Amino acid sequence: MKIEEMNFEESIKKLEEIVKKLEDENISLEESMKNFEMGIKLSSSCLKKLNEAEGKIEKLTRSEDGKLIAKELDLEEEN
């Protein structure tokens, strides 16, 4: 699976696998370099994912024509 296609959980799981592989002393140099590259790429893509979400608090309502719409939620107004 490509790094871009992995979700956060899969990436974390893969990272754990990579660390485990790298801890194995019998791994070849070639293999360890491959895993190293993958690991660095994965950890930076995870960091990116942690920061890329946009912070929003919305309220879901149905408009008159039956469509669902999310509007910004004002807690003061709700009270």
Place this chain on the structure above:
Amino acid sequence: MKDYRILKTKVYTVSELNQEIRKNLESGYPDVWIEGEVSNFYFHEKKHMYFDLKDESSKIKVVMFRHSNKDLLFEIEEGLHILINGYVSAYEKRGEYQVIALRARPVGRGALILAFEQLKARLEKKGYFKHEHKKKIPVLPGRIGLVTSTGGSVIRDIILVLKERFDNFHLIARNVNVQGATSSDEVCDAIDDLCEYGVDVIILARGGGSLEDLWAFNTEKVADKIYKCPIPLISAIGHETDYTISDFVADKRAATPSVAGEVVILNKKEMINSLRIINRRIRSLVQSRINIYSKEAAFLIKRRIFLKSETLLGRFIQNTGELKIRLLGSKEKLIGARKNKVVDLCKIVDRRNIIKRIYINRIALKTLDMKLFFVIKNYISRNKNKLKNLLGKIGERNPSAVIKRGFALLYGIPGNESIKGIKDAKINQKIKVLLKDGILKVKVFDKINKKLELGLKDEN
């Protein structure tokens, strides 16, 4: 037999008598309370209930019609000890008397508790609480759906916790009445709306309250909706000690709404930290591996051919140096000799010629100097070529040079794993053969287990 007509007594038809008995019973027992154990329960087409109430020595027929039983919270079932209220009547068609129950309640415990236990047992039997049905809560949900009263304090608590843990979360709240007659229907609609709009996880939240207050979350409707909800759902109803049916059906129970905030999203700071730790661990693991290999390489270089080539190299370097010194020395000697000659000549030759002689000698010296320079330069460059050859030979130890010498490297297709021995390849497996001028793709058709002995000892 006497003719009964002569006796002038009233003669009933069966229907007439049954009707009169019914009327008498209804006026004689218009409002009775009866306690007993349910037996022979029959729920006709899920409309009318027919059962007997009995004690140790006697029993009575009971009917509870649809309009009376439709609002019962608990289920009347075999063996249940209940108290009913109604009136006594007769079923004229059969000439049977019976109690028409208008109300019923369990004896010994509250109707709500009983209803809760009954629903819980029934859903458990249906497999609604089974672990294998529980969906995993995503670690990093993009959109968090929340079903609660948006005017309440619960939503504020949740937002506070979320902000603490993950500053850039996306929450989509869907307002519902969390108690009251319409509550359970509203909760079901809200779950549907959030599923339709598209969220990664749903939180069902409500603050603490009595069993009655929390009732919407103890209904079969809501339980069904949660069970069939395709999106992972967290139930966060009431205080830690409150358990609702929705808690059991949900993919995860959070003890309080605030806990739901903690459950639904990871702590960003902690996560960034652990990612950094993983990153550092990977780097240090690879670094230590490189160190080990460097040490091995250093050790290898000191062996055999490498050692030999080092001595050879050293000898060349030494030779070049010595030669340079020797040449330079002879140059000094030559110049010195000339100088002496000039001095001698000066003594002999006419003073008028001296300047001219000196000039000529200077040119001669310069030419000599140039010649010497070229001799040295040539020598050094010749030795440089020898050095290069030697370094080239050392270079042949690396794989690409090995290929240039006519050897091949094998890699499996598609894994690209290096094939070092026959155990690494399977019959019919495709293999890439790397040669100096290109790649051959071949298929393994046989394996012969025989070790190659020629020259291998020296190589390894």
